[in-house]
Amino acid sequence: MRAPNANEILLQVEGVALAFGGVKALRDVSFNVKKGEIRAIIGPNGAGKTSMLNVVNGFYHPNHGAITFKGSTRSKMQPFEAARGGIARTFQNVALFKGMSALDNIMAGRTLKVRRGLLWQLLRYGPALAEEIEHRRKVEEIIDFLEIETIRKVPVGRLPYGLQKRVELGRALAMEPDLLLLDEPMAGMNLEEKEDMSRFIIDVNNHYGTTIALIEHDMAVVMDLSDRVAVLDHGVKIADGTPDEVKRSQAVIDAYLGVAH
Amino acid sequence: MLYREAGQFKATYAEDMAIFPIRQDRIALAVLLGIAFIGVPLLATFRIWPFGTDYLLWAILLPFLILALAAIGTNILVGYCGQISLGSGAFMAIGAYSAYKLATGVHIPLAWLGFAIAIPPLPVLASILLGGFMAAGAGILFGIPSLRIKGLYLAVATLAAQFFFDWAFLRLPWFTNYAPSGSVNAPELDFFGMVVRSPVERYLLCLAVVTVMAVLAKNLVRGNLGRQWMAIRDMDIAAELIGIRPLYAKLTAFAVSSFIIGVAGALWAFVYLGSWEPLAFSIDRSLELLFMVIIGGLGSIMGSFIGAAFILIVPIMLNVIPTKLGLPLSTQTITHLQFIIFGSLICYLLIKEPHGFARLISIGKEKLRLWPFPY
Numbered sequence: 001m002r003a004p005n006a007n008e009i010l011l012q013v014e015g016v017a018l019a020f021g022g023v024k025a026l027r028d029v030s031f032n033v034k035k036g037e038i039r040a041i042i043g044p045n046g047a048g049k050t051s052m053l054n055v056v057n058g059f060y061h062p063n064h065g066a067i068t069f070k071g072s073t074r075s076k077m078q079p080f081e082a083a084r085g086g087i088a089r090t091f092q093n094v095a096l097f098k099g100m101s102a103l104d105n106i107m108a109g110r111t112l113k114v115r116r117g118l119l120w121q122l123l124r125y126g127p128a129l130a131e132e133i134e135h136r137r138k139v140e141e142i143i144d145f146l147e148i149e150t151i152r153k154v155p156v157g158r159l160p161y162g163l164q165k166r167v168e169l170g171r172a173l174a175m176e177p178d179l180l181l182l183d184e185p186m187a188g189m190n191l192e193e194k195e196d197m198s199r200f201i202i203d204v205n206n207h208y209g210t211t212i213a214l215i216e217h218d219m220a221v222v223m224d225l226s227d228r229v230a231v232l233d234h235g236v237k238i239a240d241g242t243p244d245e246v247k248r249s250q251a252v253i254d255a256y257l258g259v260a261h
Numbered sequence: 262m263l264y265r266e267a268g269q270f271k272a273t274y275a276e277d278m279a280i281f282p283i284r285q286d287r288i289a290l291a292v293l294l295g296i297a298f299i300g301v302p303l304l305a306t307f308r309i310w311p312f313g314t315d316y317l318l319w320a321i322l323l324p325f326l327i328l329a330l331a332a333i334g335t336n337i338l339v340g341y342c343g344q345i346s347l348g349s350g351a352f353m354a355i356g357a358y359s360a361y362k363l364a365t366g367v368h369i370p371l372a373w374l375g376f377a378i379a380i381p382p383l384p385v386l387a388s389i390l391l392g393g394f395m396a397a398g399a400g401i402l403f404g405i406p407s408l409r410i411k412g413l414y415l416a417v418a419t420l421a422a423q424f425f426f427d428w429a430f431l432r433l434p435w436f437t438n439y440a441p442s443g444s445v446n447a448p449e450l451d452f453f454g455m456v457v458r459s460p461v462e463r464y465l466l467c468l469a470v471v472t473v474m475a476v477l478a479k480n481l482v483r484g485n486l487g488r489q490w491m492a493i494r495d496m497d498i499a500a501e502l503i504g505i506r507p508l509y510a511k512l513t514a515f516a517v518s519s520f521i522i523g524v525a526g527a528l529w530a531f532v533y534l535g536s537w538e539p540l541a542f543s544i545d546r547s548l549e550l551l552f553m554v555i556i557g558g559l560g561s562i563m564g565s566f567i568g569a570a571f572i573l574i575v576p577i578m579l580n581v582i583p584t585k586l587g588l589p590l591s592t593q594t595i596t597h598l599q600f601i602i603f604g605s606l607i608c609y610l611l612i613k614e615p616h617g618f619a620r621l622i623s624i625g626k627e628k629l630r631l632w633p634f635p636y
């Protein structure tokens with residue numbers, strides 16, 4: 001179910017600048033993500049897309065600028081605080097817990113929802129067991145949704161890449177996030193896998209109403225999936241708008257195809 | 262053929278989440294526990310082979326149980342949370358000496374404040390448990406560096422703990438109640454009026470403690486906290502992103518691990534050694550525990566038992582088998598052989614099977630389920 005008031009702004013990034021020594025990864029970037037939409041951030045290699053996501057979920061602390069998420073503004077926060085606020089994330093190179101099964105990986109995503117502390121978990125009895133089973137039930141729903149029932153007990157290190165990506169999406173979904181950041185969810189996938197992943201992204205957006213911000217290089221995917229697209233180049237936002245607007249933007253064409261000097 | 266799970270359907274998540282979801286495993290465990298709790302004491306009481314003498318109880322089963330417990334503690338830190346520790350021996354020592362001090366009464370004169378902290382001698386059980394808590398506190402303290410440093414550097418920091426406590430218990434006479442030789446004697450093992458003296462009683466005491474603590478440890482590692490530890494071990498950045506606080510996860514791992522090791526240390530001193538010196542908890546002990554965990558299986562409670570058994574039994578086998586074959590080896594040769602076997606085995610396992618014997622067993626079980634077909 002898409003959120004009814006699709007104009008409510010969930011995330012506002014305002015004048016963010018980030019530099020690593022002399023390298024200016026982001027220069028005065030502003031954009032917003034509306035509640036319930038699929039927002040894409042695109043750009044050539046080294047444009048600062050991943051840096052942007054890292055700023056949003058607290059990995060990097062911007063030198064300037066402010067980030068407003070769900071109405072509260074902050075410039076610095078730790079990744080686990082972002083997670084508590086409702087921001088989930090997947091990585092460009094899969095960042096799963098290799099030694100754990102797919103099920104345990106997704107169960108780990110529910111850490112923030114666990115209420116019973118160490119002593120209850122020691123006993124694993126009564127309310128603690130009931131809670132564990134409740135989390136397991138929620139996780140099984142996600143496993144059903146992502147169609148990975150058969151691999152739930154397999155250590156993720158043994159899974160093929162496409163399935164690992166899916167498990168990673170499952171782990172992010174287990175957090176029941178308000179904002180889901182996907183860093184190149186389709187990198188290195190073949191056509192069928194891309195189609196599957198696109199279907200999951202649309203379903204997550206429709207079914208759970210999760211707002212999604214994604215980085216992707218496959219233009220066909222981006223233009224089909226997203227409601228609005230922001231384009232970064234060399235740390236500067238050069239275009240922002242619906243896929244059609246962005247496609248026609250001269251700055252974007254120049255950034256991707258180069259200009260005659 | 263016997264090891265088949267066909268027809269065993271799990272209708273609830275609770276059944277699927279059981280420690281041993283397969284019926285044959287449950288039966289095997291029940292038989293094992295039956296032998297351990299009933300069979301062994303009966304045989305030992307009536308002195309039936311192989312319990313004709315107390316040798317098997319004293320020299321093998323008792324140290325096996327206590328070291329397995331310490332190995333579980335080490336495994337939680339090293340195997341589950343991925344924080345390499347070379348200070349397990351020190352935490353055993355803290356457990357042992359704290360328990361000793363608490364059982365004999367603590368007196369800290371604070372002359373400049375005009376009073377003294379005096380704690381009367383506590384019962385043995387309370388002392389042992391409090392010894393564990395003291396070790397947990399020390400573990401948290403020495404775990405703080407783990408928030409900044411990783412891997413080898415952390416290992417060196419825990420090594421510092423080892424050397425510091427080796428020194429403290431050797432040089433500060435307060436810990437040994439000013440015993441001139443530096444060696445101390447355990448108090449009488451009085452549990453609510455029941456005095457534990459004979460080897461069988463000691464064995465049963467340790468067995469009960471180890472069983473309970475192993476079950477609790479297993480509960481922890483398969484629960485949310487265990488998943489947090491493993492997440493930190495496998496990829497700490499991603500762990501932070503799903504809301505795991507590294508501070509909490511790492512320090513709980515240090516605390517729980519040190520508590521278990523501390524209790525094992527207190528048992529080692531009180532129940533097994535009876536009288537001991539700091540040498541009992543030297544760096545050799547730390548390394549031995551680390552070997553047990555690596556050989557038995559990193560990240561496996563069962564592996565801790567297998568590793569402890571292996572490390573204890575190999576030297577004995579090296580002694581017994583050549584003698585039976587008519588080729589008695591000298592003590593030095595046995596020691597050298599031991600180094601060679603452990604060293605090469607650890608190299609082999611680290612390269613080929615980092616999860617040790619426990620993983621080999623589970624692979625074996627997977628194969629057994631399909632036997633005689635390959636898949």
